[in-house]
Amino acid sequence: MQPFKSVSYASVQPGTRLIVLGAVHGNETCGTQAIGRVIDEIDAGTLRLAAGQLTLVPVANPLAYSLRRRAGDRNLNRKLAPTPTPSAFEDHVANWLCPLLAAHEVLLDLHSFHSPGTPFVLVGPSDNDGRLEPFAQAAREEALAQRLGVGRAVEGWLDTYAAGVARRRELAAAFPDATLDLDPRYGIGTTEYMRSTGGCALTLECGRHDDPEAPALAYRAILNTLAHLRLIDAPDPAPVPRLEGLCLSQVIDRLHPDDAFMQPWHSFDPVAAGQAIGTRHDGSAVVAPYDGFIVFPNVAAEPGHEWFYLARPSARLTRDVLPENLAAFIARHRIAVQVVSTEEAAPTAEAAARILGVDVSDIVKTMLLTDGARFIAAIVPGDRRLDRKKVAQAAGSGSLRFASGTEVAENTGYAAGGVAPFAFAKPVTVVVDESLSQSPGRDVVAGGGRAELLMRVSVADLIRHTGAVVAPIAEGEM
Numbered sequence: 001m002q003p004f005k006s007v008s009y010a011s012v013q014p015g016t017r018l019i020v021l022g023a024v025h026g027n028e029t030c031g032t033q034a035i036g037r038v039i040d041e042i043d044a045g046t047l048r049l050a051a052g053q054l055t056l057v058p059v060a061n062p063l064a065y066s067l068r069r070r071a072g073d074r075n076l077n078r079k080l081a082p083t084p085t086p087s088a089f090e091d092h093v094a095n096w097l098c099p100l101l102a103a104h105e106v107l108l109d110l111h112s113f114h115s116p117g118t119p120f121v122l123v124g125p126s127d128n129d130g131r132l133e134p135f136a137q138a139a140r141e142e143a144l145a146q147r148l149g150v151g152r153a154v155e156g157w158l159d160t161y162a163a164g165v166a167r168r169r170e171l172a173a174a175f176p177d178a179t180l181d182l183d184p185r186y187g188i189g190t191t192e193y194m195r196s197t198g199g200c201a202l203t204l205e206c207g208r209h210d211d212p213e214a215p216a217l218a219y220r221a222i223l224n225t226l227a228h229l230r231l232i233d234a235p236d237p238a239p240v241p242r243l244e245g246l247c248l249s250q251v252i253d254r255l256h257p258d259d260a261f262m263q264p265w266h267s268f269d270p271v272a273a274g275q276a277i278g279t280r281h282d283g284s285a286v287v288a289p290y291d292g293f294i295v296f297p298n299v300a301a302e303p304g305h306e307w308f309y310l311a312r313p314s315a316r317l318t319r320d321v322l323p324e325n326l327a328a329f330i331a332r333h334r335i336a337v338q339v340v341s342t343e344e345a346a347p348t349a350e351a352a353a354r355i356l357g358v359d360v361s362d363i364v365k366t367m368l369l370t371d372g373a374r375f376i377a378a379i380v381p382g383d384r385r386l387d388r389k390k391v392a393q394a395a396g397s398g399s400l401r402f403a404s405g406t407e408v409a410e411n412t413g414y415a416a417g418g419v420a421p422f423a424f425a426k427p428v429t430v431v432v433d434e435s436l437s438q439s440p441g442r443d444v445v446a447g448g449g450r451a452e453l454l455m456r457v458s459v460a461d462l463i464r465h466t467g468a469v470v471a472p473i474a475e476g477e478m
């Protein structure tokens with residue numbers, strides 16, 4: 001067995017401290033290969049660290065690695081914490097690895113998986129100050145997650161585990177033969193430990209264990225991370241335009257050697273509510289409780305350990321998902337819209353117009369005004385200014401001022417800067433500038449309910465579904 005090994009490089013220029021791990025699970029060697037390649041290139045001078053610190057750990061678990069197994073004495077990626085009384089080999093790993101993690105700011109942990117499936121990245125929770133996993137760096141993690149070369153992200157690891165352990169307490173009574181781990185810290189692995197020390201962390205699942213593409217994906221991910229964090233002189237990689245986001249919602253344990261799957265599941269196979277996933281040894285069915293996806297199915301799971309996970313779509317990680325009420329309104333009225341995130345469209349009106357195939361003058365602003373009693377949404381082309389007197393006249397209101405951010409949120413249900421032209425939270429009179437209605441078949445681009453979303457919709461739909469008053473409300477119009 002090899003001793004613990006980490007290779008650290010430090011630049012004279014200050015910068016982020018990044019640590020990259022391979023073979024946390026001994027049979028997952030794509031990271032080990034990719035890290036070896038990076039070490040060779042830095043040592044040969046073909047890859048140059050321009051700032052910060054880079055620590056590379058080719059084999060985090062040497063015992064498991066020497067055995068070519070997931071674990072040595074136990075799974076290193078569960079209940080990871082330093083201990084004054086190490087017993088399992090992985091306890092010794094933890095005593096070496098945890099302080100090393102704590103000395104860094106960003107962790108990239110490279111893994112592979114058992115059954116066929118597409119590579120994906122596991123991200124931490126949203127920013128929160130809860131008890132289980134308080135966190136304040138979700139945006140930093142998401143930005144990196146979008147640059148690792150994978151199109152799918154999965155969140156919700158630790159709370160899934162906490163719920164899973166709670167469920168195990170009930171199961172333990174029913175299945176006394178299964179050795180179930182009831183420690184609430186069960187779900188704490190490298191990334192959770194890293195976040196608990198103030199860092200941020202991503203687990204990249206690079207493909208199936210024996211996938212010949214996985215080491216190349218791992219290598220590319222390391223270089224993209226170095227570029228994104230500005231540790232090497234290379235442009236920041238472009239974020240993937242559409243990250244499919246899933247939220248882990250449940251972990252289901254295998255309880256008996258005769259527990260069996262109905263079919264050879266792959267990660268991210270969809271399952272419908274009520275669909276049989278497997279059978280327990282007593283013949284009872286294991287059924288999907290809701291529409292979702294299978295993740296990490298493991299036919300060889302030992303009784304008492306994770307058999308498979310269920311996931312559902314995550315609104316947080318899927319960039320082009322409209323707010324729920326807006327999506328429901330659009331579906332109910334069968335309105336044809338095309339949604340584009342500004343991240344994809346670039347932050348300028350010109351770029352958005354080009355991508356959506358409309359003229360810049362077709363990008364419309366929805367502004368909320370009030371006379372103190374009523375609220376009026378005025379919709380004008382992006383290149384024109386509205387005339388408040390004309391809006392008041394068209395709406396039959398008193399004299400108008402612009403609504404405050406709080407009033408916008410309260411009355412439209414959208415944050416200022418992302419106001420959609422319909423599906424408001426409260427009754428709002430809508431006034432559309434006459435210049436927009438001259439050809440009702442034409443499309444305009446309006447806010448999509450969130451600052452980073454735009455949607456393309458026809459003027460005819462916009463007027464019909466808002467019951468809008470059409471009037472000349474822009475400056476200079478008669």
Ligand SMILES: [Zn+2]
Nearest residue numbers: 025028111112
């Ligand atoms: Zn793994």
